[in-house]
Amino acid sequence: MNARKKVAFYTLGCKLNFSETSTIARSFTDEGFDRVDFSEQADIYVINTCSVTENADKRFKTIVKQAQKTNPKAFVAAVGCYAQLKPQELADVDGVDLVLGATEKFKITDYLNDLSKNDFGEVHSCEIEDADFYVGSYSIGDRTRAFLKVQDGCDYKCTYCTIPLARGISRSDALENVLKNAKEIAEQDIKEIVLTGVNIGDYGKGEFGNKKHEHTFFELVKALDEVAGIERLRISSIEPNLLKNETIDFVSNSNTFVPHFHIPLQSGSNDILKKMKRRYNRELYVDRVSRIKEVLPHACIGVDVIVGFPGETNAHFLETYHFLNELDISYLHVFTYSERDNTEAVDMDGVVPMNVRHKRSKMLRGLSAKKRRAFYESQLGTTRTVLFESENKEGYIHGFTENYVKVKTPWNPDLVNTLHDIELTNIDDDGLVRFEFVNEFAL
Structure with missing residues (x-):
């Protein structure tokens, strides 16, 4: 592989996809690639697909066209749920060179010895039963928070859902590895970690999908609460039947787990x-x-x-x-x-x-x-802690309180990725909340 080739990524779908895109991106960096924004000229465009809704399927073609318009000679690869469910359909899209199924997406750099355009999309798919191993992931460098993958796959049989077909059986990361990843994130000065997976309340099924429960979700929560350097931990989507009283009660007394479910x-x-x-x-x-x-x-x-x-x-x-x-x-x-x-x-x-x-x-x-x-x-007049985001949106900086109230204030780069105590004062015309700093912030 030639050094200093450029790679760009586009992620469709859920927080889990964002965490996996980041992990795949790091594998490119390790191979000597420079990561650029998807809107920029790149040698390779990687699209991480979703198939939860019809719209996500249709958007894929639009994104491929966008990549081709930026660089008609670029190599275009598709990974993710749609790539597992309908690999040939993606391979038939004009401009797509490579489609990787669930077992192959984390080995994408192995398939890139030749970056010349293909006449037809090359498919490396798998039977979903083969997706019985676990690859840990987390997103970093994209935002002020990181998405930490702790679980993958699902054993539920909901009649509307294709995710078990796209991601395989429920399986979890080893607790030691989750804690190692959390410490790595904390060392990057990222203030908030969002736990993610397909069915995170099912956490604990062995690393290779066996039914032996090594640890429970509650044990995971307790262990993460003790990792030094993390300001906030947020539980993403969790099934109501798997959200137990012990977890709710623990969050209510935790210094790091935030009151958001x-x-x-x-x-x-x-x-x-x-x-x-x-x-x-x-x-x-x-x-x-x-x-x-x-x-x-x-x-x-x-x-x-x-x-x-x-x-x-x-x-x-x-x-x-x-x-x-x-x-x-x-x-x-x-x-x-x-x-x-x-x-x-x-x-x-x-x-x-x-x-x-x-x-x-x-x-x-x-x-x-x-x-x-x-x-x-209901939150006006209360004092909360806000974590500010990194984007300048029309002259404003936005942030979220621990209980997920979105706030805004005029743009100030010194606020990016910082936590401040604020008093919520009023709701603006756009529905976001204005505030005052409790401790005077030096503007």
């Missing part, structure tokens, strides 16, 4: 939850939210919800809407159901027309805005 619901109707093969009912969900608010009244709680699942009648949807409206939550991530090949749901009766799906999605997005506003208003 993201808990997938998907539907507020027990009938639909059953059709989705979710492992809880709405009553358990209420119990989890109640427990959090009991010990952490100021906690931020985010919710995933899917609209338009097959068989979802108007009555089912309204059941979900009213359920969420009455629940003490802070915001929603709303997903419009889209048919995915090789899932049970794709063959179910009661297909919801697309215009109805979009109408329901719009209603829930409106509810989310209302919930977020109410949560922000």
Whole structure:
């Protein structure tokens, strides 16, 4: 390989993908490549794909065109979930040279001895059963926070989801390795770590996917809480049936774990939850939210919800809407159901027309805005700690409090990646919160 070739990355999808892109990028750096922004001229463009929604599939072609426009001679490689599920479909996209499945993506540099354009996309795929090993990952250098991967794959059989087909069985990183990665992140002066995975509450299944539980998620949380140099730890999405009281109670007394939980619901109707093969009912969900608010009244709680699942009648949807409206939550991530090949749901009766799906999605997005506003208003007058981001957005610097209130103040580069105690004062026209420094900050 020629030295000082340039490589650029584009990541679609979740926090887990961002952590894996960073790890793949470091392997290029180790091989003598310079990393550049995706908008710049590069010799290789690597696209980390997602296949959770139809839109992510379509965006892939647009991103390939963008890379080709910047450099028509560049080598284009695709990795990630879509690359595992439909490798030939990606390989057939004009301009794609290499497609790597789940077992090959971390070995991408092994495939780059010849960077000349291919007439046809070359596929190195695998049967997903072969994805039975674990590769630890974390993102670094992209933001003021790092995404630390602790788990991969999923053993759940939700009827709408392709992730088990794309990522394989549930398997976890060894506790010692997670702690080693966390220490490496802390040494980079990154203030916040977000724990990520496909199903992180399932953490503990052996490194090679066996069913022997080496450690529990709670043991992981306790061990990470003791790593020196980390200011904040945030738990990303965790299934309600796997979020135990012991974890909630520990977070309530922790100095580093922040009062922010993201808990997938998907539907507020027990009938639909059953059709989705979710492992809880709405009553358990209420119990989890109640427990959090009991010990952490100021906690931020985010919710995933899917609209338009097959068989979802108007009555089912309204059941979900009213359920969420009455629940003490802070915001929603709303997903419009889209048919995915090789899932049970794709063959179910009661297909919801697309215009109805979009109408329901719009209603829930409106509810989310209302919930977020109410949560922000409940925090006015309180003192919180903010971590400032690194981007100048139209003359403002943004940041998040420990309980995920987004704040803004006029741009000041000295604030980047710093923590400050602030008093939340008022909500601006754009919905973000203004504040005053509790301890006078030297501007």
